[in-house]
Amino acid sequence: MDLLRMRWRDVVFAHWRVDAPTVAAQLPDGLDVATHDGDAWLGVVGFVMSGIRPRGVPAGRSFPELNLRTYVTGPNGDRGVYFFSLDAADRLGVSIARGAFRLPYFSAEMRHTREDDGSMTLRSRRTHADAAPARFDASYRQAGETFAPEPGSLEAFLTENYRFYTAGSRLYAGDISHPRWSIAEATATIRSNTLFPASGFDAPDAEPTVHYAPGIDVTAGGLGPVTQ
Template identity: 55%
Template sequence: MSTDSRNFAGPAVLSMVWRDALFAHWEMPPERIQETLPEGLSVDTHDGKAYLGVVPFVMDDISPRGVPFGLSFGELNLRTYVRDAEGEPGIYFYNLDADDRLGVHVARGLFQLPYYRADIDVGHDGQAVNFRSRRVGDGEPAAFDATYEPAGARLDAEKGSLPHFLTERYRFYTEGRGQLFYGDIDHPPWPLTEAEVEVRENDLFRVNGFEEPESEPFFYYAPRTDVTAGRIHRV
């Protein structure tokens, strides 16, 4: 496991594999992000800069620990980077769109996460990943359409580097029932490379109340990592 990984406050409850992850990031003024966060969380920055991340990937072989259930679906999220009152770093999700009705229902109830049902199609053309998502059901309509592929050798995401800041996060925070919760995950370090990306459509900033970022985006790709997740806990 990564040297950054943590021991759960209790046993792991899920195991899964995350495949074909794109980490697409744009700079955003820290004060703009701070005004969107719930009480108890502060925006985390790297060299004074805050970031919004769009992350499409496939969640594969999702199973309760020790049960070969094997649920799989595409997921798309908009996220930012935060610290709690104790200074613990993590991720705050604005939305998680997923192509599985049962998974959305369970994640909302079990993890208090802002999941939305979406039709997601993931295809491959050689190393290129074609990822298309369109939200269905509740929530404001939102679409995402992009093609991405690895470009170059594996990165060495050392502690203190920007790739490490953006990807090696082992805690998420979420707000539900008027309370702030956290959950922990664990996985080996992401096997990152730079990525070539064409984004044809992206509604995630708009539906979450953000203006379109003016900064140039930058991209990382990871083919897979094995993940375990613990229960959520009240902060």
């Protein structure tokens, strides 16, 4: 059953290739690294969470969000996303997500702006008590026509994921639903990114693969334990 409805707007996907064993060392028991052509990927995904609300509620909350994630396979062979961190500029939303969805959300000071030239800027500084400090500061813009990722392509691997995993005393999974992504190639100027070391990874030393999506409507269901 769908519990939440929302729109993700002005989405930037910035992804870096990472050796699979490096990612595997940071995963909880029960999850395996998913790879594309032998490579694991770490992604920084930022967007504006617009109108997030429980089902049946006409108006919701809006705020910037930023996550560091990778791609995994669960015990039953189901592909999904594993989040190392999620920063959001909404204390209430962070509290609810940490409690109800067991996700590693952190409060942050964030600002998302659209510039006159069509580019967007996203700045984030984690402020959560007792959390590793993390900053992100980048500008990005669409650099081509939008398209639907082809099944089996790298673009589909990085974007078309409809399950997320999280771990506490045991492994849990939740599902989301939305239309297929419509994305475009993009450019990004990243001035600061300390999300990697804040989650135990070396800072990236290469340019990322960047995509942009104007927006998508999303529904999310509840969380349930995964049988291993």
